[in-house]
Amino acid sequence: MTYTKLIAHSDKITIDGTDVSNSFRTFGRPSEDSREDVSGFSATGNDEFLPGTRDQRFEGEAFYTEELALIVEPLYKNRTTCTITWQPNGLVDATREIYSGTCTISEFSPSNTRGSASVFPFVALPDANGIQVGNWT
Amino acid sequence: MNTYGVYKVIGKREYRGHAPGSTFEARIDRPAEQRAIERGDIELVQRVEITVPAQRTFPQGWLPPMLEPDTAPTSEAKEDRK
Numbered sequence: 001m002t003y004t005k006l007i008a009h010s011d012k013i014t015i016d017g018t019d020v021s022n023s024f025r026t027f028g029r030p031s032e033d034s035r036e037d038v039s040g041f042s043a044t045g046n047d048e049f050l051p052g053t054r055d056q057r058f059e060g061e062a063f064y065t066e067e068l069a070l071i072v073e074p075l076y077k078n079r080t081t082c083t084i085t086w087q088p089n090g091l092v093d094a095t096r097e098i099y100s101g102t103c104t105i106s107e108f109s110p111s112n113t114r115g116s117a118s119v120f121p122f123v124a125l126p127d128a129n130g131i132q133v134g135n136w137t
Numbered sequence: 138m139n140t141y142g143v144y145k146v147i148g149k150r151e152y153r154g155h156a157p158g159s160t161f162e163a164r165i166d167r168p169a170e171q172r173a174i175e176r177g178d179i180e181l182v183q184r185v186e187i188t189v190p191a192q193r194t195f196p197q198g199w200l201p202p203m204l205e206p207d208t209a210p211t212s213e214a215k216e217d218r219k
Contacts, residue, residue, distance in 0.1 A: 019151035
């Protein structure tokens with residue numbers, strides 16, 4: 001079986017309902033489970049671990065534009081919860097899976113470097129429901 | 138809440154999957170609606186309240202004849218049949 005590999009060019013990203021795809025050049029959903037050491041004294045000396053909390057977020061790098069700042073800054077300033085979605089290749093393939101969560105934007109750090117494209121890191125943290133994935137085909 | 142809105146996408150970007158210039162019907166929670174309007178992404182064309190009329194009847198001919206209001210058997214008719 002071959003897999004449908006592709007070069008990422010057409011991901012779809014929305015913040016609070018608005019399509020902001022063209023403002024981002026990287027976007028993703030890091031998700032990590034902590035590993036808790038619950039090893040006790042034993043004759044064997046074996047280590048024992050349990051899965052701990054799950055840390056999820058949306059993370060990306062955006063180009064700083066006035067249009068994007070108009071959307072993101074009020075949400076960040078007021079710590080407003082809003083829906084954020086990410087659909088890999090979604091601009092050209094509406095059937096693709098959608099990652100979505102009700103999030104609070106936790107990092108919005110615009111900055112400029114002389115002679116370089118204005119980019120900044122973007123981080124949004126989901127509520128207790130986490131980031132869900134749907135629309136699998 | 139039994140209301141929904143008719144919205145027009147007036148911004149340059151797609152809103153909730155609707156292309157700029159298009160009109161759509163949706164139930165958007167008020168704070169999100171307000172933010173989108175303030176950003177200039179959409180405008181509210183009309184707010185529609187869903188109501189049910191106080192007097193409701195089935196359309197003429199919709200029910201089988203014996204169940205139509207003016208042909209339904211009365212209690213007297215049922216007695217006669219016995």
